Amino acid sequence: MELIYPSYYQTFSCIASNCPDSCCHEWDVQVDADSAARYRSMEGSLGDALREHLYEEDGETYLRNVNGRCPMWREDGLCRIQAERGHGALCQVCQQFPRLRHDYGDFVELGLELSCPEAARIILTEPMEWVAESLSGGEAPEYDAEVMAILKESRPHALALLDNAAVPLPQRLTLLLMYGYHVQAAIDGAELLPFDPEAALAEAVQFAAEGDAEALAEFYRSLDVLTERWSARLEPSVSPVWDEKLAKFAQYAVSRHWYQAVSDYDLTGRVKLLLSACALLSRLEGDLIQNAQLWSKEIENSGENLGAVLDGAYTEPALTDANLLGLLR
Numbered sequence: 001m002e003l004i005y006p007s008y009y010q011t012f013s014c015i016a017s018n019c020p021d022s023c024c025h026e027w028d029v030q031v032d033a034d035s036a037a038r039y040r041s042m043e044g045s046l047g048d049a050l051r052e053h054l055y056e057e058d059g060e061t062y063l064r065n066v067n068g069r070c071p072m073w074r075e076d077g078l079c080r081i082q083a084e085r086g087h088g089a090l091c092q093v094c095q096q097f098p099r100l101r102h103d104y105g106d107f108v109e110l111g112l113e114l115s116c117p118e119a120a121r122i123i124l125t126e127p128m129e130w131v132a133e134s135l136s137g138g139e140a141p142e143y144d145a146e147v148m149a150i151l152k153e154s155r156p157h158a159l160a161l162l163d164n165a166a167v168p169l170p171q172r173l174t175l176l177l178m179y180g181y182h183v184q185a186a187i188d189g190a191e192l193l194p195f196d197p198e199a200a201l202a203e204a205v206q207f208a209a210e211g212d213a214e215a216l217a218e219f220y221r222s223l224d225v226l227t228e229r230w231s232a233r234l235e236p237s238v239s240p241v242w243d244e245k246l247a248k249f250a251q252y253a254v255s256r257h258w259y260q261a262v263s264d265y266d267l268t269g270r271v272k273l274l275l276s277a278c279a280l281l282s283r284l285e286g287d288l289i290q291n292a293q294l295w296s297k298e299i300e301n302s303g304e305n306l307g308a309v310l311d312g313a314y315t316e317p318a319l320t321d322a323n324l325l326g327l328l329r
């Protein structure tokens, strides 16, 4: 079995009390069944506090957020459970965050979540290389082998398109949309032919309309907004700023979401997900790293919002090719 991870995965370190957001800020933490059982039977004032705030919904257990914070969060920025009982006492989500694990059976990919401020700083500012290790074990994969082969062959090309600093960033992002369609055709049964960037750019110019940034912001405002900080930022300026950090953002999103298309054969929707984010983030006031971290927290970490963007890729006027291509200029 192969284990693949970005070089910064091993060196990541939580900045704890120096974190400007914290992982348990503004959302209810989902508690796995074993931890929930442990918390319900824990003795002492910590057990009492946990029982007071645990609740069930749709068969899952959550720790209720109180005044925008996990009730276990202490004024010094540390977690009460961890401080009193150690790291092993945390539920699975809190032990793992912001570490991501995608297990495909015969290979595993690890990564960091952009929704953690420290991970976002690293992802958007530091160089990254893939590290691969061979491990024993693994299982027979259940994915569609032909489609996964296409995704594995194409993802390095997608990342290389974004890495080519000789090409202006809006053009790289435009090429990514066109390349996404190119690979989608192969997923749908066509042969995966060589990609011609020049022809793709010429074709894209014909599709582009006058980009409507306000329509894109309105679409994002229509989603389930988790934090006021995010809704307050959803006022796009007319002129985009194509910071090179957006190329790193796009590479992160390609790395995280490209192989997920094996589950439902929808690569185009995922490419539009990240391009809509780039078009939006390029136009928001404030610090780009903070904005990208909030985007991840609001969209990537919400199954409801992620699904709405993937569905909207085919139905929303703000997410049409014409509008996105118009905004990538």
Ligand code: SF4
Residues within 6 Å of the ligand: 013, 014, 015, 016, 019, 020, 021, 022, 023, 024, 097, 098, 115, 116, 117, 118, 119
């Ligand atoms: S969000 Fe990241 S840096 Fe902040 S407390 Fe959680 S793991 Fe640590």
